[in-house]
Amino acid sequence: MTAYSEGDLRIESTPTEHGLQLTWLGRSNARHPGKTLVPFFDRIAGQVKGTGGGIEMRFDSLEEINSSTLTAVIQLIQRLKGSQSKLTLIYDPDVTWQRMSFEALQVFARQGLVKIQPAIKGPDAGARPG
């Protein structure tokens, strides 16, 4: 189900056994993405709070992201600091911009704030969105 839609960006939400999976689709190129993304993230964090579940964000089908959106993602990582909800970001390691941006974001993984993983590809990657 589409949980967020603004301009060229759509985020689909799917409940999983581990919490909530959010799949980013399209192009994230808004001027002030934080204005709508941060309240959306807060709503999602509220949904999983107390359930013991986590939030998995899949960026591997996203076509482009601007630095303002990366800023909103960093804000989300900071807002979940100290929360019980674990955040995992999945990216496509074969796409240069994804590999470079998410490797830089590993700085927050080293601080224990988020888990950042390359998408698993191949015949066993049933969960990978189209």
Add this chain to the structure above:
Amino acid sequence: MLKIELTISSDWPRIATVRQAVVQCVSAVFQDPALCHDLAMTSAELLENAVKYGVQGEVVFSLSYERGAVEVRVANSVNPTSGNLEALKRRLDWIFAFGDPSEAYIAAMEQVALAANPERASSGLGLVRIISEGGCSLECDATERGRVVMSAKRPVQVASAGRSS
């Protein structure tokens, strides 16, 4: 041969249109999807900064390939009393102090995390992306009257240039 030159009004929605034009033009000359993306990202980040921090008016965008390098240039005007020009120069000095662009990218992300105004910090992130992710060198030429020309250059191997007739 590749040369694009456009004068656009400083409206945000036009950036996506220019970005798409960059992808189409670059892919017509180079068979290199990663290069297309890098140049499109570089173009969009420079234009976003021009629209965010420049005065409302015209932005001149160009992309050219010459002597083994692609250059993206964005020229616009800023209000000389806004402090934006000084902030840009400070930001570039900060970026150039890093020997390794990927270290600058990580440090910029940490700055965003700690910033009281993360949105303001995001423009610095865009410039770092251009050198780290885009593999470009950056130059800024600014006049006291507030005319700013940002130039991002990246070497491109001649072998990857299209030869199709």
